[in-house]
Amino acid sequence: MNAEARPILSIRNLRIAFPGGAKPAIAVQDLSLDLYPGQVTALIGESGSGKSATILAILGLLPAGTLVSGELDLGDGRLSFADEKSLEALRGRVVGTVFQDPLASLNPVLTIGEQIDEVFQAHRGLSWRQARAKSVALMGHVGLPDPEARAKDFAHQLSGGQRQRAAIAMALAGRPSVLLADEPTSALDPTVQAQILDLLLALVEEGTALLLVTHDLAFAAEAADRIAVIYAGRIVEHGPVAAVARDPIHPYTRALLAASLPFGESAAGELPGIPGRMPAPGEVSTGCVFAPRCPYVREICRRAPPPVVARGEHEVACVLAADEGAPAP
């Protein structure tokens, strides 16, 4: 990354906690992340890691009563995550969102065209006729065949891949500079996944900043410029894709890499998994969140949060990283 590149969106010290129980359950703790124009940042985590909560926090869409703190910087001053009004103004205009299941994010009783028209009308005050012309052009732009006819279709009349293209068109209609994509290809067939990734990368080439949220390390490695790995609400490792995907340091990232197919290339026999399970929000202890499952755990790990060690842009929250050389995986 060149040094003068400035992030278009910065998250600082995001903390999300859900009230209830004796004390609030912390879903995300001290998360900081930068998104750059024309770059892909991947946020990698398994279910319950807090990755989707992070997206909802950026959008101001967490359930009422959720305790959110931290700051969001869009280059023109900092906004508090607690300020829902300001966040609402961002949605659609600055930030577009693509979710996993296009059938759930598209309205079943409006045509695809009507849904995209709405965005043009709401955000840019266009007339219906102007909006429709823009919608059709945008649908062609995202690779929907015969966009004029597709604009009159309902979501159920499109294939899964076409639906996701339509959802992406809708996200793009507000001309966002940032696209948040939460598992954008997980519900699609493998051959369609590659096509949708290709489309997202084409948008990045045009200057969009993409936050790619996924559980799939192999998929993320192919697409991303930077990778952040989140576990139990904490970013445990963060850095350029080559460093994180080729030479991970944190034991969780390493285990994830070994368990990812087809990374685990030992031709046959046992697959390397990770024993145990991720602590739920509220179960998190004072020490390192990964300590209960970590093969390299030390006494200190259970007592105190791990130090964050930086090797250039590669940051790791683990005592191992502080050692001269980390043990071989």
Next chain:
Amino acid sequence: MSLLELASVSKSYHIGRRVLPAVEEVTLGIDPGEIVGLVGESGSGKSTLARLALRLLAPDSGEVRFEGRNLAGLGGEELTAFRRRIQIVFQDPLAALNPRATVRRLIEEPLRLHRIVPPGEIEAEIQRLMALAGLPPAYAERRPRQISGGERQRVAVLRALASRPEILVCDEPVAALDVSVRAQILNLLLELKRSMGLGILFISHDLAVVRRIADRLAVMHRGRIVERGPSETVWQSPTHPYTQALLAAVPLGEPGAGRRRRAAQPTVIA
């Protein structure tokens, strides 16, 4: 002759006046002690094939045979006996398991139904099965929502195993699981193949997973098997264009590969 055999099986669905062929002239056999992978995308007919193998659907033509006997001719006690010997595990254990039943009851039901062990030995058998899948004894009192996704899928496998089947059909058994727990289920299936000589029909859209677990695999496309062979051979040198496309779509985790693919073949975005 394989223990379970699909011989030139076809099945179509009728929607109004339209006829949708789901499975066309598929021939496939599974024996004890082997894992046969069936790879295909949504709509390829793989789940229809699973239902045909279990006699949950009847083929329009062709035969499904177990020990050489056509399933279409089975009835009464013979059918019950067949149902014990072949079991299924689905993708989503939360949907497949009764949410109000405890783990004990979920495993106990097939033990009683098929009279696998005498009533006095049921408790010991439940504990034996739970130990086999690495579930702590205390989990017997928990319900599906009180355990993690990987643990739930292990319960679904145990429930299928309780009746001591010879063939297990797994329809996308790890698609809903996280990467770190996916290995637990795959390792359990490999262990069952080794230690009990279980035959497994492993259905998945994920070529990389199937290649790792299956001894041989078949690729399904639009209702037909378009390629088959030993897993490693198909993975290393696929010959059918569809298999090649499927393989090319598997992310190998090579940093920057997505960008390079684009540079080599800059596709549409008008």
